Amino acid sequence: MTTGLxxxxxxxxxxxxxxxxxxxxxxxxxxxxxxRVEPVELELxxxxxxxxxxVDNGGAVLQVTQLYLIYWGNAWxxxxxxxxxxxxxxxxxRTMMASSYLTGLAQxxxxxxxxxxxxxxxxxxxxxxxxxxxQVATFLDGQLNAGTVPGPDVDNQTLxxxxxxQGVNSSSASFIGEHTFYTRSGQRIRFAWITNNGTxxxxxxxxxxxxxxxxxxxxxxxxxxxAGTCSQSGWCEIGDICSTTSTLDGVTVQSYWSxxxxxxxxxxxxxxxxxxxxxxxxxxxxxxxxxxxFTFNWPEWELVDWRMLPTSVRPGAPQLSWRVALERAAGNFxxxxxxxxxxxxxxxxxxxxxxxxxxx
Amino acid sequence: MITGTxxxxxxxxxxxxxxFTFNWPATQHVIxxxxPNTARPGAAEVDWDVALERADDAHxxYWITIxxxxxxxxxxEARYAIAA
Numbered sequence: 001m002t003t004g005l006x007x008x009x010x011x012x013x014x015x016x017x018x019x020x021x022x023x024x025x026x027x028x029x030x031x032x033x034x035x036r037v038e039p040v041e042l043e044l045x046x047x048x049x050x051x052x053x054x055v056d057n058g059g060a061v062l063q064v065t066q067l068y069l070i071y072w073g074n075a076w077x078x079x080x081x082x083x084x085x086x087x088x089x090x091x092x093x094r095t096m097m098a099s100s101y102l103t104g105l106a107q108x109x110x111x112x113x114x115x116x117x118x119x120x121x122x123x124x125x126x127x128x129x130x131x132x133x134x135q136v137a138t139f140l141d142g143q144l145n146a147g148t149v150p151g152p153d154v155d156n157q158t159l160x161x162x163x164x165x166q167g168v169n170s171s172s173a174s175f176i177g178e179h180t181f182y183t184r185s186g187q188r189i190r191f192a193w194i195t196n197n198g199t200x201x202x203x204x205x206x207x208x209x210x211x212x213x214x215x216x217x218x219x220x221x222x223x224x225x226x227a228g229t230c231s232q233s234g235w236c237e238i239g240d241i242c243s244t245t246s247t248l249d250g251v252t253v254q255s256y257w258s259x260x261x262x263x264x265x266x267x268x269x270x271x272x273x274x275x276x277x278x279x280x281x282x283x284x285x286x287x288x289x290x291x292x293x294f295t296f297n298w299p300e301w302e303l304v305d306w307r308m309l310p311t312s313v314r315p316g317a318p319q320l321s322w323r324v325a326l327e328r329a330a331g332n333f334x335x336x337x338x339x340x341x342x343x344x345x346x347x348x349x350x351x352x353x354x355x356x357x358x359x360x
Numbered sequence: 361m362i363t364g365t366x367x368x369x370x371x372x373x374x375x376x377x378x379x380f381t382f383n384w385p386a387t388q389h390v391i392x393x394x395x396p397n398t399a400r401p402g403a404a405e406v407d408w409d410v411a412l413e414r415a416d417d418a419h420x421x422y423w424i425t426i427x428x429x430x431x432x433x434x435x436x437e438a439r440y441a442i443a444a
Contacts, residue, residue, distance in 0.1 A: 063399035064435075110399075115365075115437075154370055154433040155398050274361060275443075294404075303363055303441045305391050325404035325429060328396040337404035357391060357441040358361040 052259040053229045054238055056109060059221025062190070063331035065114030065211060066158045067097055070149060072139060074123040075165035082166060084200040089163060090119045092204045092251045098360075099248045101208060103301065103332065104267035107260045108216045108223050108238075110330025112300050117158060120149050127164055130171045136162055136193045137182040144184065152187065159214045160191040161207060166198045177206040179214040190218040201252035205245050208253035213237040269359065276356040282311075284349040285320070285342035293352065296335040300328065305355045308340050312349045319348045362442040368397065370435050371406070371428035379438065382421040386414065389443040394426050397435040405434050 071086045084092075094116040105111035122143060128135065140160055143149040152158040159179070170178070170193070179192035192210040196203055216223040217237050225236030232240060242255040242264035255264035285291050298304060308322040320340055327335040342348045366381055384390060394408040406426055413421040428434045 064397045066397075112399075115368075153435060155435060157397075300395060303391070303393050303439055305393075305441075323407055325407035326393070326395055327401065327404050328399045329401040331399050334395065335401075335404075357443065358363045360363050360365065360439050 052226070053241070053257060054108075054216075054223045054225050054259055057221050057224055059217070060188070060219055061109055061111055061222045062114070062157050062159065062215040062218055063109075063111055064155075064157050064328070065097070065102070065215045066117040066153050067093060067114060067207075067211060068117045068149065068158055068160050069093060069119035070140070070143065070160060070162045071119070071121045071165075072162050073126040073165040073168070075126075076121045077123055083198055084203065086119065086121055086163075088200055089203055089207075090116065092200060093207055095249050096204060096208055096251045096253055097211075099251065099253075100267050100269045100301075101248050101253050102212065102215065103269075103299075104256070104258055104260075104265050105212065105215055106299075106330075106332035107258065110332050111215050112331025112333070114157070114159075114211070114215070114331075117153070118150070122148060124148075127162075127168050129168050131164075131168065131193075132171050133178065133180055133193075136191065137180075137189075140189065140191055141182070141184060144189070152189065156187060156190075158190065159211065159218070160189065161210065162191065162193045163203070164193065164195050166196045169195055177210050179210045179218070181219050188219060190214055201245075204252050205254045208251075209239040209256075212256045213239045272356075272359075274356060274358040278354055279351045280354050281352045282349070283340070283352065284312075284347055285340050286347050287342055287345050290339055290341040292337060292339045294327075294335050294337045295352075296329060296333065298334045298336060300332055300334050301360055303357045303360050304336070305357055306336065306338060307353045307355070308338070309351045309353055310348050311351055312347070314344065314346070314348075317344065319344050320350055364440055366438045366440055368435070368437040369426075370433055371426060372433055373431045374428055376425060376427040378423060378425045380413075380421050380423045381438075382415060382419065384420050384422060386418055386420045390422065391441045391443060392422065392424060393439045393441075394424070394436050395439060397437055398433070400430070400432070400434075404429050406436055408438075 075082055076086050097115050102113040144151055177194040181188045181190045194206040220235045230236035230240050238257040241257055244255045245252050246266035255266045258265040280295055306324050308320050310319045323339045325337040329335045371377055392410050394406055396405040409425045411423040415421045
């Protein structure tokens, strides 16, 4: 099956060409041998010391959160349109999910960034003022049944976030946002609701809070505070003891607790230069055979290109080809599996070189 | 360097599927990487091949063939970097 997609790009700055080595025909590689390569670029995060405030209770987490926004009520299509509009909230949420905001969750079982999966405006009903969790769950279930909102992704990493019209509040007036779940045909449906005071910064603050908490504790069974961490009742989660906000890529987000830093954080990108090149490992491949290496703990938010450069000088014919495969070991971490094939009748030594092209 | 995510999709167990993306300026040097969005530690999940079509004087179409190397569904995203 072929799928077409189009996105015009800006005009190029320079011409370029890439030569791809292709294995010669009639050659069957030997059995693969896997070789583990220690990470060169892995950075250790600073440790604050002291006991952690949050512990892993082993329950489900969202490794790659797929945020789906649902705007409930005909106020979202009013003329003139509300402030902020559904489009503004979606754009800000997309930016937030792609930013460095969620990278600090790697300390919690490797959780990584997510993305905005989509959004929908539902005007067939209006949320009652003084709504309850059950009413929100019933509304969401109805949309899933009707097909107006897509079902969870195959890995059930979807977080549905119902955005209320301005002035519609929860039955618990002190709560301005919440995340929880319900069970649908045996599957846990993770959702959040957020209230709306008419300002984009307030809305993204609440969304960010619910996203980090749902990622680390979607069902109240994963990362929870030790006794005495929170003063409130209910699930004690990493957003609950932090109230400061910061702006990332123009979007206001709320800080969350980092056990690693021992403080509330809004992570920024580390200072790194791009492109950045290096030799990840050196190896050799016997004549007419293949070997496979893997190299792990590469952050998912960088794009890496690989080259296998022969160091055995032998002019006249191609010596090596290679294939790159990828594993998402955890939300934040990639493992590269690189199969190197020797196309010659003699052993070939080489360097496994990488080029970190940039941040995604 | 300009980077981004061009598309996302899901592959069935052991499925190979081809996408194409068009209207890319022929003068650009674009590098592609396909990243699983399904976190599943222990083994490689996907690999990919890139083929090129010169659609007209000014534009190329990238044909990206992605293979799921596992016995379970894998979600993916195709990322690009425009080197120049």
